Amino acid sequence: MGIVIIGTGLAGYNTAREFRKHDTETPITLVTSDSGRAYYKPRLSNGYRKGDTLADLVQSSPQDLVAELAAQVRSHSAVTRIDREAKRVVLADGEQLDYERLVVATGADPIEPPLAGDGLDRVYQINDLDEYEVFRQAADGASRILIMGGGLIGCEFANDLADAGYSIEMVFPESLPLPKLLPEASGQALYDALEGLGVRFHTGRTVERVDRDGEGVAATLSDGAVIQADLVLSAIGLRPRTTLAAEAGLTTGQGITVDEQLATSDPSIYALGDCAEVCGYVLPYVMPLTNAAKALGPTLAGEPKAVNYPVMPVTVKTSCCQVVAWPPDADAEGEWHIDGVTPDLRAEFYDTEGNLAGFAFTGKRIKERMQLSKQMPALLPGG
Ligand SMILES: Cc1cc2nc3c(=O)[nH]c(=O)nc-3n(C[C@H](O)[C@H](O)[C@H](O)COP(=O)(O)OP(=O)(O)OC[C@H]3O[C@@H](n4cnc5c(N)ncnc54)[C@H](O)[C@@H]3O)c2cc1C
Known part of the structure; x- marks a missing residue:
C-alpha cells in the first residue's frame, strides 16, 4: 500500500518530489505507459535551435529516479482500470497495485486530425519524448515539413525547424497564428516574423488528405491546393486524458474535475497536470502543474494545502518574435x-x-x- 501515481511527466514526478519533502517513509509507486525517462517537455520545441541531442533532453533515467525519490517506477506499464472499491489499479499485463491514495497525472492526448489518404504514416505528432525521438529520426534527411496548426506548439516547431534549415509550410484554419492567445496586431507581428524566417503560410484552410508522393507526401488542402512535403507534423491541439477516470466513475468535465486541494470526486484520488480541471481551470502548462504539485505534496502527507494559481502568463518560445x-x-x-x-x-x-x-x-x-x-x-x- 502507499501512494500510486499514474504518469511520469512533470506532474507525476513533481508530485513525488514534493511529497518526499514531507514524508520519507510512505512507499510511492510511479506507473507509466512510456519509457519513464524524466525530461522537461518545453525543451522539445526549441531543441534544434539549442543544439540539443536526444541524450541532452533526458534529465534522468527511471533508475536515477528510483534512487532520488525512494520510489518504484514501472515503465511501459499502462494502467487499464481503476478499481475504486478495492482501491487498486489494474495494469495492461493484468498485474494489480493496491493504493491508499492515488494520483492521476496522465497528461493529454494530441487531437488526431481527420485525414484521408495513403500517406498517414508520414504524419507525426509530438507530445512526449518518445514521439519526439521518432519525429527526429524521420526529419533526419528530410528538408520540407508541413505543420498543421497555428497554436503554441505549431509556432514553436515552425520557428525551431526553420532555424534548423527546414523549409516550413504552415496550414491552419484561422487567419493568424496563436488565435487563442493574441489580438490581431500581435498575431500579425508573429506572422511577419515567422515569414521573415522563410515560413510559408496557408491560412483559412485545413489539410484534408495526405497521400504518398515518391519519398514524401502530397497534402491536399480544403480549397483543393496541394502542398508537397517530406513529412507532416500535426499540432492541432491537445485533449485532457480523462477516460481512465471517467470509466472509474470519477466526475469529469473538460478534464478530471478536482477541487482546490486537487481531490477528485473520490477523496482518496487526486489529479493534476494536463489531465485535470482545477476548480474549472484547464491550464496545460508547466507553472500551473508545478504549483499544483507544491500543494499536493503536503496534502498527501496529511497537511492539506490548497493550490495557488496566480495569473500565469504563457511564454511562447518563438525566438523570431x-x-x-x-x-x-x-x-x-x-x-x-x-x-x-x-x-x-x-x-x-x-x-x-x-x-x-x-x-x-x-x-x-x-x-x-x-x-x-x-x-x-x-x-x-x-x-
Ligand atoms: C512541444 C511542447 C512544448 C511545450 N512548451 C511549453 C512551454 O514552453 N511552457 C509551458 O508552460 N508549457 C509548455 N508545454 C506544455 C507542458 O509541457 C505540459 O503542460 C506538461 O509537460 C504536462 O505534464 P503532465 O505530467 O501533465 O503530462 P505528460 O507529460 O503528458 O505526462 C503524462 C504521463 O502519463 C502517462 N500515462 C498516460 N496514460 C497512462 C495510463 N493509462 N497508464 C500509465 N501511464 C499513463 C504518460 O506515459 C506520461 O508519463 C509544451 C508542450 C509541448 C508538447
Whole structure:
C-alpha cells in the first residue's frame, strides 16, 4: 500500500518530489505507459535551435529516479482500470497495485486530425519524448515539413525547424497564428516574423488528405491546393486524458474535475497536470502543474494545502518574435488596447467594466509582463 501515481511527466514526478519533502517513509509507486525517462517537455520545441541531442533532453533515467525519490517506477506499464472499491489499479499485463491514495497525472492526448489518404504514416505528432525521438529520426534527411496548426506548439516547431534549415509550410484554419492567445496586431507581428524566417503560410484552410508522393507526401488542402512535403507534423491541439477516470466513475468535465486541494470526486484520488480541471481551470502548462504539485505534496502527507494559481502568463518560445500572453476568457466582452510599433507591442484587454482581463506582449515589450500580472487578482488564492 502507499501512494500510486499514474504518469511520469512533470506532474507525476513533481508530485513525488514534493511529497518526499514531507514524508520519507510512505512507499510511492510511479506507473507509466512510456519509457519513464524524466525530461522537461518545453525543451522539445526549441531543441534544434539549442543544439540539443536526444541524450541532452533526458534529465534522468527511471533508475536515477528510483534512487532520488525512494520510489518504484514501472515503465511501459499502462494502467487499464481503476478499481475504486478495492482501491487498486489494474495494469495492461493484468498485474494489480493496491493504493491508499492515488494520483492521476496522465497528461493529454494530441487531437488526431481527420485525414484521408495513403500517406498517414508520414504524419507525426509530438507530445512526449518518445514521439519526439521518432519525429527526429524521420526529419533526419528530410528538408520540407508541413505543420498543421497555428497554436503554441505549431509556432514553436515552425520557428525551431526553420532555424534548423527546414523549409516550413504552415496550414491552419484561422487567419493568424496563436488565435487563442493574441489580438490581431500581435498575431500579425508573429506572422511577419515567422515569414521573415522563410515560413510559408496557408491560412483559412485545413489539410484534408495526405497521400504518398515518391519519398514524401502530397497534402491536399480544403480549397483543393496541394502542398508537397517530406513529412507532416500535426499540432492541432491537445485533449485532457480523462477516460481512465471517467470509466472509474470519477466526475469529469473538460478534464478530471478536482477541487482546490486537487481531490477528485473520490477523496482518496487526486489529479493534476494536463489531465485535470482545477476548480474549472484547464491550464496545460508547466507553472500551473508545478504549483499544483507544491500543494499536493503536503496534502498527501496529511497537511492539506490548497493550490495557488496566480495569473500565469504563457511564454511562447518563438525566438523570431517572443510572446508572453494571458488571454481574456473566450466569452469575455471588452476591447484590446494596443501600444507600440510592430513587432514590439503591448496589448491590454479591458472588459466592459474597465477591468484589466488579459494582456499580450511581443518582441522587446515582453519585459513589461510582470507589471500587468501583478495588477490582476489570483485565480485561486491557495492557502
Ligand atoms: C512541444 C511542447 C512544448 C511545450 N512548451 C511549453 C512551454 O514552453 N511552457 C509551458 O508552460 N508549457 C509548455 N508545454 C506544455 C507542458 O509541457 C505540459 O503542460 C506538461 O509537460 C504536462 O505534464 P503532465 O505530467 O501533465 O503530462 P505528460 O507529460 O503528458 O505526462 C503524462 C504521463 O502519463 C502517462 N500515462 C498516460 N496514460 C497512462 C495510463 N493509462 N497508464 C500509465 N501511464 C499513463 C504518460 O506515459 C506520461 O508519463 C509544451 C508542450 C509541448 C508538447
